[in-house]
Amino acid sequence: MSGDILDTNSATIAQELKNIGVEVTRRVTVADDLQQLIKEINQISAQADILIINGGLGPTVDDMTAQALAKAVNRPLAQHPQAFAHLEHWCKHRKFELNQQNLKQAMLPENCRILANQIGSAVGFHLNHNQCDIFCTPGVPRELKPMLESEILPAIKKRIPDSLKVDICRFQVFGIGESSLQKLIDTNFPNWPEEIELGFRAAMPLVEVKLTTRSQSATELKGLWLEKLQELLGDHIVAKIKDRAEPLAAQVLKLLKDKKYFITTAESCTGGLITSLLTQVAGASAAFEAGFITYSNKMKTELIGVKKETLNQHGAVSEAVVVEMAQGALKKSGADLAIAVSGIAGPDGGSTEKPVGTVWLAWGSNEKILTQCLCIPGNRYYFQQQVAAIGLDLIRRFILNSAQKPMYVKTRGVPAIKTKNEV
Amino acid sequence: MSGDILDTNSATIAQELKNIGVEVTRRVTVADDLQQLIKEINQISAQADILIINGGLGPTVDDMTAQALAKAVNRPLAQHPQAFAHLEHWCKHRKFELNQQNLKQAMLPENCRILANQIGSAVGFHLNHNQCDIFCTPGVPRELKPMLESEILPAIKKRIPDSLKVDICRFQVFGIGESSLQKLIDTNFPNWPEEIELGFRAAMPLVEVKLTTRSQSATELKGLWLEKLQELLGDHIVAKIKDRAEPLAAQVLKLLKDKKYFITTAESCTGGLITSLLTQVAGASAAFEAGFITYSNKMKTELIGVKKETLNQHGAVSEAVVVEMAQGALKKSGADLAIAVSGIAGPDGGSTEKPVGTVWLAWGSNEKILTQCLCIPGNRYYFQQQVAAIGLDLIRRFILNSAQKPMYVKTRGVPAIKTKNEV
Numbered sequence: 001m002s003g004d005i006l007d008t009n010s011a012t013i014a015q016e017l018k019n020i021g022v023e024v025t026r027r028v029t030v031a032d033d034l035q036q037l038i039k040e041i042n043q044i045s046a047q048a049d050i051l052i053i054n055g056g057l058g059p060t061v062d063d064m065t066a067q068a069l070a071k072a073v074n075r076p077l078a079q080h081p082q083a084f085a086h087l088e089h090w091c092k093h094r095k096f097e098l099n100q101q102n103l104k105q106a107m108l109p110e111n112c113r114i115l116a117n118q119i120g121s122a123v124g125f126h127l128n129h130n131q132c133d134i135f136c137t138p139g140v141p142r143e144l145k146p147m148l149e150s151e152i153l154p155a156i157k158k159r160i161p162d163s164l165k166v167d168i169c170r171f172q173v174f175g176i177g178e179s180s181l182q183k184l185i186d187t188n189f190p191n192w193p194e195e196i197e198l199g200f201r202a203a204m205p206l207v208e209v210k211l212t213t214r215s216q217s218a219t220e221l222k223g224l225w226l227e228k229l230q231e232l233l234g235d236h237i238v239a240k241i242k243d244r245a246e247p248l249a250a251q252v253l254k255l256l257k258d259k260k261y262f263i264t265t266a267e268s269c270t271g272g273l274i275t276s277l278l279t280q281v282a283g284a285s286a287a288f289e290a291g292f293i294t295y296s297n298k299m300k301t302e303l304i305g306v307k308k309e310t311l312n313q314h315g316a317v318s319e320a321v322v323v324e325m326a327q328g329a330l331k332k333s334g335a336d337l338a339i340a341v342s343g344i345a346g347p348d349g350g351s352t353e354k355p356v357g358t359v360w361l362a363w364g365s366n367e368k369i370l371t372q373c374l375c376i377p378g379n380r381y382y383f384q385q386q387v388a389a390i391g392l393d394l395i396r397r398f399i400l401n402s403a404q405k406p407m408y409v410k411t412r413g414v415p416a417i418k419t420k421n422e423v
Numbered sequence: 424m425s426g427d428i429l430d431t432n433s434a435t436i437a438q439e440l441k442n443i444g445v446e447v448t449r450r451v452t453v454a455d456d457l458q459q460l461i462k463e464i465n466q467i468s469a470q471a472d473i474l475i476i477n478g479g480l481g482p483t484v485d486d487m488t489a490q491a492l493a494k495a496v497n498r499p500l501a502q503h504p505q506a507f508a509h510l511e512h513w514c515k516h517r518k519f520e521l522n523q524q525n526l527k528q529a530m531l532p533e534n535c536r537i538l539a540n541q542i543g544s545a546v547g548f549h550l551n552h553n554q555c556d557i558f559c560t561p562g563v564p565r566e567l568k569p570m571l572e573s574e575i576l577p578a579i580k581k582r583i584p585d586s587l588k589v590d591i592c593r594f595q596v597f598g599i600g601e602s603s604l605q606k607l608i609d610t611n612f613p614n615w616p617e618e619i620e621l622g623f624r625a626a627m628p629l630v631e632v633k634l635t636t637r638s639q640s641a642t643e644l645k646g647l648w649l650e651k652l653q654e655l656l657g658d659h660i661v662a663k664i665k666d667r668a669e670p671l672a673a674q675v676l677k678l679l680k681d682k683k684y685f686i687t688t689a690e691s692c693t694g695g696l697i698t699s700l701l702t703q704v705a706g707a708s709a710a711f712e713a714g715f716i717t718y719s720n721k722m723k724t725e726l727i728g729v730k731k732e733t734l735n736q737h738g739a740v741s742e743a744v745v746v747e748m749a750q751g752a753l754k755k756s757g758a759d760l761a762i763a764v765s766g767i768a769g770p771d772g773g774s775t776e777k778p779v780g781t782v783w784l785a786w787g788s789n790e791k792i793l794t795q796c797l798c799i800p801g802n803r804y805y806f807q808q809q810v811a812a813i814g815l816d817l818i819r820r821f822i823l824n825s826a827q828k829p830m831y832v833k834t835r836g837v838p839a840i841k842t843k844n845e846v
Binding site: 001002003004005006007008010011012013014015016017018023024025026027028029030031033036178179182183199200201203208265270271272273274275276278279280282283284285288289290291292293294295296298299302303332333345346347348375377378379380381382384411412 | 424425426427428429430431433434435436437438441446447448449450451452453454456459481482483484485516517518519522523524525542565622624688693694695696697698699701702703705706707708711712713714715716717718719721722725726755756768769770771803804807
């Protein structure tokens with residue numbers, strides 16, 4: 001309640017339940033207050049099929065789950081022989097004395113069923129009240145997880161009728177925001193079947209799209225609509241999500257490794273962010289040897305051979321400069337592919353001609369270098385994150401040999417700015 | 424509710440409120456279900472003084488906070504001119520079309536007061552119902568924080584009677600964890616006065632230390648104990664927090680600018696992270712021109728002149744190599760100071776002699792280069808974040824000319840590993 005500890009247990013519980021098709025509909029967090037706890041248990045157990053209580057099983061006075069539950073279900077607290085045996089064994093194994101504080105952890109509502117704790121001293125327990133299955137679990141994340149897996153999920157699974165089982169498929173999209181995705185689908189598929197639930201989740205810089213079906217017939221229908229959706233979104237789809245979602249850079253590295261390509265970077269306005277995203281992925285060395293952060297004009301010239309005249313004629317944020325940056329980085333590193341960026345991250349440095357948010361990108365190989373100017377206003381952090389992600393996406397599309405124009409080029413693209421020195 | 428996103432906003436809100444002496448007593452999370460939302464708003468507003476609703480302000484159909492609140496307080500939804508103007512401006516600035524989906528974000532309960540959103544499209548809003556102040560806030564953490572600070576906390580502060588007001592002073596510490604800090608203080612100050620509450624909060628990689636007093640006399644006493652604490656922690660204290668906490672890199676850049684120093688980087692295992700942290704700070708160009716990400720041995724040699732013999736004799740993760748990396752980066756960039764790192768981020772690449780987590784750092788100037796070997800086990804992400812932060816901290820201490828040994832060198836330091844070729 002104080003915000004000192006981030007609650008990761010709620011997310012763990014929700015994720016594990018979702019995997020078996022059970023949705024969490026409500027979550028309440030309360031302070032260590034006995035009356036409030038009793039009230040919540042009474043209210044929730046009258047409405048829900050399943051109540052999972054997390055935390056409050058410890059030995060100290062502020063741990064009061066067992067006490068509150070006993071009051072709520074109107075059963076006395078009694079020493080549970082199985083819980084006592086666990087405690088005795090746990091303490092003995094660690095050469096601890098079983099003291100009065102610890103003994104409290106064996107005082108549970110009468111006739112409850114024990115949920116084994118493979119790690120800690122606090123056993124979990126289960127009972128049924130108001131036709132609601134109540135599971136009390138320890139607050140320590142390392143103790144909660146195995147208890148969920150081996151004790152609680154199997155018990156809940158047994159209660160789920162076949163008719164409520166769900167089928168979920170998820171994929172990642174880059175370059176189209178949630179509201180634009182919604183609009184695109186509404187416009188192109190006015191007859192989208194209601195039984196295939198569509199969900200979107202921003203996982204910056206990606207959006208996760210989820211198709212959920214809750215019946216055999218809907219699941220069979222899903223294949224066809226998934227295909228239509230994939231066709232509509234084309235190369236905006238970065239990957240299908242199997243178990244865990246992976247970052248954009250991991251997808252780029254996979255493609256690079258498949259083709260045995262090495263990549264290099266020449267970054268100005270993103271200041272190392274693209275390189276950092278790539279090297280956050282384990283095994284990046286299979287496709288990455290060197291990156292150049294050339295922040296000043298002088299360094300662009302000295303380190304990667306951008307010509308002084310090019311800088312003077314066109315300015316650092318220009319097509320000519322990013323092309324020379326990409327070429328220079330390719331030459332110096334011997335890599336197969338390069339991403340080069342130069343832009344105005346702000347808050348200062350903008351002009352009428354090139355406002356804050358203007359960025360030139362160049363990407364490609366020694367044989368073919370492509371360029372694009374975009375305008376991405378917003379703050380410095382947002383600009384850098386977006387430009388880095390777009391750089392990665394452009395090289396992803398380059399490797400895929402994609403002929404499609406990404407949405408962000410359509411909406412954010414800026415025609416080449418000609419200066420008076422240009423032809 | 425699905426567990427896909429960890430709820431950090433609740434913790435942020437609780438922390439910020441605690442800073443002004445307000446305790447959160449209950450937190451409810453519900454699914455995107457209109458009836459349930461209305462019910463919760465009704466129940467809570469009948470009992471609480473303040474209700475902060477977070478999330479559900481987006482453009483899609485599953486965002487229904489405004490709709491639910493309107494129903495709960497029995498007011499119609501109406502287009503709010505101020506919200507509309509914000510949306511129009513927001514879209515125009517980004518060259519987005521203001522579509523029907525976005526317009527939904529301007530449909531708010533009649534006669535509510537707008538809470539400005541400095542970043543995103545969704546304005547917040549406030550109204551009073553059942554004598555409860557209800558604040559609706561955006562779910563995006565970066566948008567929530569400034570809205571809390573500039574709109575909500577000042578409004579709540581006004582409601583707090585003088586007798587409940589608190590005095591808080593905060594500072595940032597790097598290199599000592601929360602529990603070590605507690606132990607250090609317990610050991611050194613057994614008579615720490617009870618009326619000066621000590622609080623710690625991990626704000627990775629920093630820890631925020633907070634001293635809270637709730638009476639005039641305690642506040643007067645605080646000065647003395649604050650001084651003692653500052654003496655104990657020495658240069659582990661990075662900065663006092665005035666309004667907003669600033670990242671470690673911002674503190675380093677401030678020091679660099681004060682001294683008119685330029686800094687360069689030569690990164691291997693951190694792969695651009697140090698450079699990226701520096702360039703995330705606005706105005707970094709006043710102290711940074713170039714960084715070198717030399718991931719492979721070949722690039723260490725070709726780009727920054729690390730000798731092949733040094734690499735062969737000592738291996739890439741060695742004192743001799745990081746020294747040559749720092750020297751090479753200084754020479755190539757013309758900077759005054761350098762940070763160089765080479766280590767084993769894992770999960771692969773470790774050996775018995777140099778396990779995963781081993782890292783050599785070199786830092787300093789052309790006149791004086793210091794080195795240190797550390798072992799930071801954990802996963803790749805944690806390793807990279809820690810090493811980058813330590814690199815920044817070591818250069819901070821170098822600029823400060825600090826004679827104190829940081830705690831992490833005492834606890835994580837590894838004596839130089841001599842290979843048979845070394846003297």
